[in-house]
Amino acid sequence: xxxxxxxxxxxxxAWLDGExxxxxxxxxxxxxxxxPACSGERRRLERVQVALRGVLETESSRVAFEPxxxxxxxxxxxxxxxQARLWEWxxxxxxxxxxxxxxxxxxxxxxxxxxxVQYAPGWRWGVNRGNVAAVDSIDGHGFNVAVLRESKTKTTxxxxxxxxxxxxxxxxxxxxxxxxx
Amino acid sequence: xxxxxxxxxxxxxxxxxxxxxxxxxxxxxxKAPQGVQLSIGTILASNESDDFDAKLSxxxxxxxxxxxxxxxxxxxxxxxxxxxxxxxxxIPGGRTLAVMPQEYRNSRVSLKxxxxxxxxxxxxxxxxxxxxxxxxxxxxxHEGGVLILSISATVQ
Numbered sequence: 001x002x003x004x005x006x007x008x009x010x011x012x013x014a015w016l017d018g019e020x021x022x023x024x025x026x027x028x029x030x031x032x033x034x035x036p037a038c039s040g041e042r043r044r045l046e047r048v049q050v051a052l053r054g055v056l057e058t059e060s061s062r063v064a065f066e067p068x069x070x071x072x073x074x075x076x077x078x079x080x081x082x083q084a085r086l087w088e089w090x091x092x093x094x095x096x097x098x099x100x101x102x103x104x105x106x107x108x109x110x111x112x113x114x115x116x117v118q119y120a121p122g123w124r125w126g127v128n129r130g131n132v133a134a135v136d137s138i139d140g141h142g143f144n145v146a147v148l149r150e151s152k153t154k155t156t157x158x159x160x161x162x163x164x165x166x167x168x169x170x171x172x173x174x175x176x177x178x179x180x181x
Numbered sequence: 182x183x184x185x186x187x188x189x190x191x192x193x194x195x196x197x198x199x200x201x202x203x204x205x206x207x208x209x210x211x212k213a214p215q216g217v218q219l220s221i222g223t224i225l226a227s228n229e230s231d232d233f234d235a236k237l238s239x240x241x242x243x244x245x246x247x248x249x250x251x252x253x254x255x256x257x258x259x260x261x262x263x264x265x266x267x268x269x270x271x272i273p274g275g276r277t278l279a280v281m282p283q284e285y286r287n288s289r290v291s292l293k294x295x296x297x298x299x300x301x302x303x304x305x306x307x308x309x310x311x312x313x314x315x316x317x318x319x320x321x322x323h324e325g326g327v328l329i330l331s332i333s334a335t336v337q
Contacts, residue, residue, distance in 0.1 A: 100190045104197045111204050133316040136291070136307040143303060143320075148246065155243040160296070160304050160320030 005031075008038050012045055132156055216263045217282040217290060218335040221270045223256040226319070227326025240331060247319060247329065255328070261337065272330065274323045275299055282334060288312050290334040296321070312336045 008031050014020050015028045032038045080088075092098065133156035135147050140160060148157040224237065226249035234253045237244065244252050255273055262268040262282060270278040276298045283291040289309045296304040296318065303321065310316055315333035322328075 100193045104193050104200060107197050107200050111200065114204075133308050133310040133314065134289070136309060138304070138306040140304055141302045145304065150246045153242045153246060155246050156308075156310075156316040157246060158304070158306060158308075158316065158318045160318070 005035060005038055008032065008035070009041055012038070012042055016042070016045055016049065216261055216266070216337045217285075218259060218261050218337055219268050219270075219280050219282070219292075220257070220259045220331075220333045220335075221272075221278060221280075222254060222331040222333075223258075223272055224329040224331065225253045225255045225273075225323060225326050226329050227251050227324075229325055243315075243317065243331075244329070247317070249326070251326070252329075272296070272321070273328065274321060276303070276321060276328075278330060278332075280332065283307070285312070285336050290336060292332070292334060294318070294332065296330075308332075310334060 008028055011020065011024070011028055012032075015025055018025075020028065032042050132149055132151070132154045135156070135158065138145055138147065138158065143160050143162055146157075146159040146161070148159065149155070150157070222237075222240075224234075224240075224244070226244070226247060228250045230251045232251045232253065233241070236254045236257075237252055258270050260268040260270070262280075264282055264284070266281065268280045270280070272278050276296060279295040279297075281293040283293055285291075289311055291307065291309045293307050294305070295302060298321070304318070306318075308316055310333070313333070313335050315331050317329055317331055319327055319329040
């Protein structure tokens with residue numbers, strides 16, 4: 001450390017408070033002992049410290065710290081509103097430098113959804129999702145036809161059957177008599 | 182701060198543009214669907230036993246919709262057909278199933294289906310099913326039970 005008076009004066013407070021390392025403290029001590037100006041500065045600082053300590057010791061007993069600490073404890077344990085916590089959690093995402101990447105991230109997300117729909121058609125949103133077939137037209141040529149859509153297994157069944165009356169007249173048995181579902 | 186933001190915005194926009202170009206070129210390279218692979222599974226359902234054919238295990242939940250106690254895969258056939266081409270499948274009992282894929286839109290294949298017995302038509306229908314999906318067509322009586330046809334289509 002360069003021990004000119006300016007440097008020593010800047011470090012005097014830290015030295016008196018014992019905040020300097022051993023080597024620096026020794027250097028300051030040697031300089032102060034040999035320098036009348038710095039020695040005078042040291043005495044002035046010591047007087048200020050003694051005076052401050054006296055005031056603090058006298059006045060601190062009159063300061064009511066308990067309500068202050070109670071307030072601190074209350075604020076620490078206070079439950080913040082959900083919106084405030086959510087905003088605190090999400091706020092970093094809205095930093096401008098991160099927001100700049102929102103555009104490509106949104107594009108990647110949209111492309112991913114588009115690709116999923118294109119290459120994995122089983123993956124659909126909404127009404128098109130699943131295996132449910134749409135029957136656009138149907139003609140049983142005199143036979144009864146039932147269409148069943150089962151939502152749980154996304155199954156569509158077209159069932160061909162003869163009514164009981166027609167069955168009595170029919171010679172053969174080309175279809176089932178009634179749907180069995 | 183503003184300069185940093187501008188530079189990041191410029192970089193992110195360039196990156197977006199690159200992604201868009203990549204996506205457009207990838208889709209431009211896609212081939213239009215050439216045809217459809219049609220698969221027909223003919224299943225005999227009856228109440229004569231409780232046997233369930235292990236080959237139908239993937240369809241078990243679908244078949245549970247139809248309340249029979251026994252299911253047996255009688256026949257399985259697959260054909261690749263071009264759009265608007267007619268695929269004919271022989272169904273037990275002297276029946277024929279004709280399937281014509283018509284169009285592919287919104288990931289769905291439109292199939293025109295005709296079931297006939299000899300020359301007599303039993304059913305004409307047009308159904309749109311999901312690519313690689315299926316639907317069931319049942320009802321024709323056969324050997325003490327009924328036939329159920331599982332009709333599926335895969336765009337090639």
